[in-house]
Amino acid sequence: MLTFSGRPIDDLLRTGRHQLVESILDDIARQVAMYAELPDLLGVDVRGVARDNLLLFEARVAGAAPDPEILARVTASAYRRAEEGFPLDLVQRAYLTGIATVWTTVAATAGPDDVTDLGALGDAALAHLTEVMLAVTGAYLEELRMSGDEAETVRTSLVAALLAGDEVDQVATSLGVSLPERYTVVALHIGGEPPEGGWSRPAAITARRRLRALRAELAGDRVNVPLFELDPYGGLVLLPHPHGDENAWDTAAVDALVRRLGGAAGAEVWAGTTTAGIAEVPAAAALAREIVDLVRRTSRSPGTYAMDDVLLDYQLSRPGPVADALRARLAPLATRPDLVATLHAHLATGQSRTRTAELVSVHPNTVDYRLRRVADLVGLDPWTADGLALLRAGLLGLDPAG
Numbered sequence: 001m002l003t004f005s006g007r008p009i010d011d012l013l014r015t016g017r018h019q020l021v022e023s024i025l026d027d028i029a030r031q032v033a034m035y036a037e038l039p040d041l042l043g044v045d046v047r048g049v050a051r052d053n054l055l056l057f058e059a060r061v062a063g064a065a066p067d068p069e070i071l072a073r074v075t076a077s078a079y080r081r082a083e084e085g086f087p088l089d090l091v092q093r094a095y096l097t098g099i100a101t102v103w104t105t106v107a108a109t110a111g112p113d114d115v116t117d118l119g120a121l122g123d124a125a126l127a128h129l130t131e132v133m134l135a136v137t138g139a140y141l142e143e144l145r146m147s148g149d150e151a152e153t154v155r156t157s158l159v160a161a162l163l164a165g166d167e168v169d170q171v172a173t174s175l176g177v178s179l180p181e182r183y184t185v186v187a188l189h190i191g192g193e194p195p196e197g198g199w200s201r202p203a204a205i206t207a208r209r210r211l212r213a214l215r216a217e218l219a220g221d222r223v224n225v226p227l228f229e230l231d232p233y234g235g236l237v238l239l240p241h242p243h244g245d246e247n248a249w250d251t252a253a254v255d256a257l258v259r260r261l262g263g264a265a266g267a268e269v270w271a272g273t274t275t276a277g278i279a280e281v282p283a284a285a286a287l288a289r290e291i292v293d294l295v296r297r298t299s300r301s302p303g304t305y306a307m308d309d310v311l312l313d314y315q316l317s318r319p320g321p322v323a324d325a326l327r328a329r330l331a332p333l334a335t336r337p338d339l340v341a342t343l344h345a346h347l348a349t350g351q352s353r354t355r356t357a358e359l360v361s362v363h364p365n366t367v368d369y370r371l372r373r374v375a376d377l378v379g380l381d382p383w384t385a386d387g388l389a390l391l392r393a394g395l396l397g398l399d400p401a402g
Contacts (some may be wrong), residue, residue, distance in 0.1 A: 078139035187288035191267035207232035299348035327397035
């Protein structure tokens, strides 16, 4: 048993575990800048990994075998970092920082008569570091190998064929896949926007973490496995209907899935949905995307929408002389994003003055002033039913960005 001044070192580690974890996190944030730029990762995942590493190290110092469940959690965290595109060298540096923090803290308690056990502690630290570094590096290499695995190739090929509408049966046969009779097609818009000016490394990792969470949620249904084409901010999901089950993905089931995806992404989600046979999937995908676009442009709340929910807006958004006339009528608003934003909020809140003010972060009196300016500029009254209907239709012809 290793001791410092007669006290078992594993006991020192155990009683000081909480403070050691905090010290490890502080040192990692200070010495590996990317972790400091990802506080949610540092405060949750890395905290758990630091604690698991301490548990493994305590067992080694006490002469016990490592707990395979704890080692599996450490390995799983490495898979997640690899999938997110987190650089392996920075992960390795974090492990080196962590063991250095533990060594410095614990070695400081050694006395002049503890030289032999101090050396043995160094051997234990090196053995622990070797074990976890091999596990982490192995997980990274395995993730690289699996990222192009057969299942992913099948999914990508089948989605491409379905959306193109070309030779779907032949592609499915060549891949050994049985197609359902119908799909519910879901187009998603997930809250947030890609960063302007290119992706920083932390932003890219955050986006990949979101994408991993979305994929994991979709992969949860092992019976009716969805197909999908996603990025961190949206995409398409194809939900298969088993043969003879037209109601496999009814409105409630799709809405529940969309809400779960929102929870996985940690963001609001808007979804447009429709159902189609194999041959109609390309047109259904285009329609689902248009539904999402309409609900976003008309300031609707996050949720799941079908064509029945946007019939009027869809009809009003069709090109033609009426749409041209409305676009010309609202042209003076094209250079007034403040008025457009206020009008969108006015419509979205059911003409609530107070809630509109909250949405656009102005005083209610400013809302009144802006709506009066809308009326002056375009000759349509935002407080009357006829005026609201024409303004809502006309907004569909403006740039959604206002």
